[in-house]
Amino acid sequence: MLVVERLCKRFGGFLAVNQVSFELRQGEILGLIGPNGSGKSTTFNLIAGNLRPSSGSIRLEGKEIAGLPAHQICHNGIGRTFQIPRPFRKLSLIENVTLAAYYGQSGAISRAEAYRRAAEALDMVGLPSDESTRTEGLGAAALKKLELARALATKPRLLLADESLGGLDRTEMERAADLLGSIRSKMGITIIWVEHIMGVLMRVVDRVIVLDHGEKIFEGAPAQAAVDPRVTEVYLGKPRA
Amino acid sequence: MTFNRVLTLIGLAILIALPTFIPPYFLHLVIQILLWAFIYTAWALMGRFGFVSFGHGAFMGIGAYVPALLWNYYDLTPWIGIPLSLGISVLLAIIIGYPCFRLKVVGHYFALVTLALSQVVLLSLVAARDVTGGSLGFTQKTVGHSWYALQFPDKGYFYGIAVVLWLIGLLAWQRIDHGISREALEAISEDEDAAAAVGINVLREKLRVTVISAALTALGGAIYGQYIMYLNPETVSGIAVSLQIVFASIAGGVYSLLGPTVGSLLTLSLTEGLRVWFGANFIGAANTIYGILLVLCIIFMPQGIVGTIEGIKARRRRMAKPSAAPSNVRT
Numbered sequence: 001m002l003v004v005e006r007l008c009k010r011f012g013g014f015l016a017v018n019q020v021s022f023e024l025r026q027g028e029i030l031g032l033i034g035p036n037g038s039g040k041s042t043t044f045n046l047i048a049g050n051l052r053p054s055s056g057s058i059r060l061e062g063k064e065i066a067g068l069p070a071h072q073i074c075h076n077g078i079g080r081t082f083q084i085p086r087p088f089r090k091l092s093l094i095e096n097v098t099l100a101a102y103y104g105q106s107g108a109i110s111r112a113e114a115y116r117r118a119a120e121a122l123d124m125v126g127l128p129s130d131e132s133t134r135t136e137g138l139g140a141a142a143l144k145k146l147e148l149a150r151a152l153a154t155k156p157r158l159l160l161a162d163e164s165l166g167g168l169d170r171t172e173m174e175r176a177a178d179l180l181g182s183i184r185s186k187m188g189i190t191i192i193w194v195e196h197i198m199g200v201l202m203r204v205v206d207r208v209i210v211l212d213h214g215e216k217i218f219e220g221a222p223a224q225a226a227v228d229p230r231v232t233e234v235y236l237g238k239p240r241a
Numbered sequence: 242m243t244f245n246r247v248l249t250l251i252g253l254a255i256l257i258a259l260p261t262f263i264p265p266y267f268l269h270l271v272i273q274i275l276l277w278a279f280i281y282t283a284w285a286l287m288g289r290f291g292f293v294s295f296g297h298g299a300f301m302g303i304g305a306y307v308p309a310l311l312w313n314y315y316d317l318t319p320w321i322g323i324p325l326s327l328g329i330s331v332l333l334a335i336i337i338g339y340p341c342f343r344l345k346v347v348g349h350y351f352a353l354v355t356l357a358l359s360q361v362v363l364l365s366l367v368a369a370r371d372v373t374g375g376s377l378g379f380t381q382k383t384v385g386h387s388w389y390a391l392q393f394p395d396k397g398y399f400y401g402i403a404v405v406l407w408l409i410g411l412l413a414w415q416r417i418d419h420g421i422s423r424e425a426l427e428a429i430s431e432d433e434d435a436a437a438a439v440g441i442n443v444l445r446e447k448l449r450v451t452v453i454s455a456a457l458t459a460l461g462g463a464i465y466g467q468y469i470m471y472l473n474p475e476t477v478s479g480i481a482v483s484l485q486i487v488f489a490s491i492a493g494g495v496y497s498l499l500g501p502t503v504g505s506l507l508t509l510s511l512t513e514g515l516r517v518w519f520g521a522n523f524i525g526a527a528n529t530i531y532g533i534l535l536v537l538c539i540i541f542m543p544q545g546i547v548g549t550i551e552g553i554k555a556r557r558r559r560m561a562k563p564s565a566a567p568s569n570v571r572t
Contacts, residue, residue, distance in 0.1 A: 048438065050437075069437065070438055071438075071440050071441055071443065074437070074440040082434075082438070088424075088428040088432065090427045090431060091424055091427060095424055096428075098424075099421070099424050099425060100439035100440065102421055103441045103442075104439055104440040106440065107421075111421055114421075151438075151439075153439075154439055
């Protein structure tokens with residue numbers, strides 16, 4: 001479904017992403033993990049169109065999307081959430097999501113249809129879809145759900161979930177992980193999940209890619225990643241001789 | 242029929258009958274209030290979303306000067322000159338807006354770019370003194386009553402035009418306010434990246450509202466020029482005019498349909514009232530008091546006069562019906 005080839009991103013003299021390549025299969029949940037500064041968020045932003053790659057290719061179902069602006073990436077079927085939730089505070093919950101449903105389809109649907117889809121997306125994540133609920137006072141978990149509902153309302157074929165567990169307690173993390181699992185099973189959406197909390201992620205993903213200093217150091221099953229010496233080294237440091 | 246609709250109809254009836262019972266001096270003031278209200282409303286179309294432009298003096302100047310110059314030099318009717326001036330303003334809005342929006346020039350930086358635009362147009366008008374009369378300004382050729390030249394010695398005609406223009410401004414404001422564009426622009430004003438991530442073409446939406454705002458401002462400038470007949474760079478363009486547009490709109494309230502109109506009513510009444518009160522005494526005192534009152538208004542009523550009144554009304558409604566308060570989810 002998604003093919004990333006020799007992707008590079010350079011900020012001045014700093015190489016944030018270095019020759020990263022991977023493929024994503026339809027219906028898969030891929031975990032993209034790594035310590036802080038490993039390049040996972042940059043890779044994510046390159047796929048989502050928030051950054052332009054310095055070189056390399058990103059193909060979605062055979063179509064080159066590298067360098068397209070973010071709104072076009074969205075129209076091509078990629079939805080994303082943000083690590084730190086970015087709700088539109090002046091709008092109500094339903095307006096936030098209706099906007100995504102309407103513009104996610106390039107305005108090709110009516111406002112009423114967008115509203116209906118928004119209500120569906122809010123139901124899916126377990127948030128109220130009435131007109132009066134505002135974003136002020138929403139807790140961390142609800143804001144994460146709103147991010148997810150907004151992304152789902154754009155009708156993505158590929159969902160980029162950016163640290164969906166950040167700021168949540170243990171129970172909320174388990175629920176969020178289950179929600180991502182059910183989005184895949186019920187809606188057939190392929191997911192790339194960027195996370196630095198490995199425990200819960202490993203339970204849900206089919207495959208993981210580990211990045212360190214902008215390079216891919218591991219790709220494989222979650223169980224293998226947990227025992228891979230390179231992965232344990234970047235997370236725990238080198239064992240003493 | 243709702244109470245608001247009845248009030249609207251009564252208001253419209255008074256507006257239609259107004260020229261028959263007020264003296265010419267006050268009619269002149271009402272025409273000016275309506276024309277400036279239209280221009281302030283045009284500015285508020287983008288100003289309310291945080292796109293604070295100090296460049297609208299440029300669009301107004303172009304709107305006023307282009308048809309007048311074409312009339313004076315080529316006898317070209319304003320019916321062609323005005324669309325041309327609108328076209329030039331739109332082109333200028335795109336030339337300035339496109340790189341600004343593409344390079345994410347926002348906030349103070351956008352204000353500075355547009356401020357420069359205002360001054361560029363003013364200085365160009367002054368520099369082209371052989372054509373424009375420079376800082377001395379110029380008067381349009383008069384032909385008496387003429388629809389072709391859009392000149393009417395009888396103020397009643399311009400009053401009618403000003404009312405129609407003002408209503409067009411309100412209609413444009415409402416179209417944007419009631420459409421999904423309003424929500425998109427609210428989203429853009431808060432977070433451009435998040436707006437783009439849900440599929441909003443940020444560049445196009447910002448350009449669209451800028452172009453509409455610039456075109457309407459130019460139209461206001463053109464009609465204002467046709468009305469006053471004497472054009473001077475300082476009175477129809479430049480930073481002073483841009484600042485006047487921004488301050489009066491904010492004082493009235495950019496988030497409310499009638500806010501810019503109230504801003505126009507307030508500023509013009511203040512200017513005229515203080516001018517008449519002080520007369521030739523205390524030169525500059527009128528402007529000083531006007532400035533102080535505006536500053537106080539903006540500091541203590543950041544939502545503007547209409548916005549503050551609406552806020553008080555909304556608070557009272559909420560207090561009367563506590564169950565109607567917005568619900569929130571804390572999960």
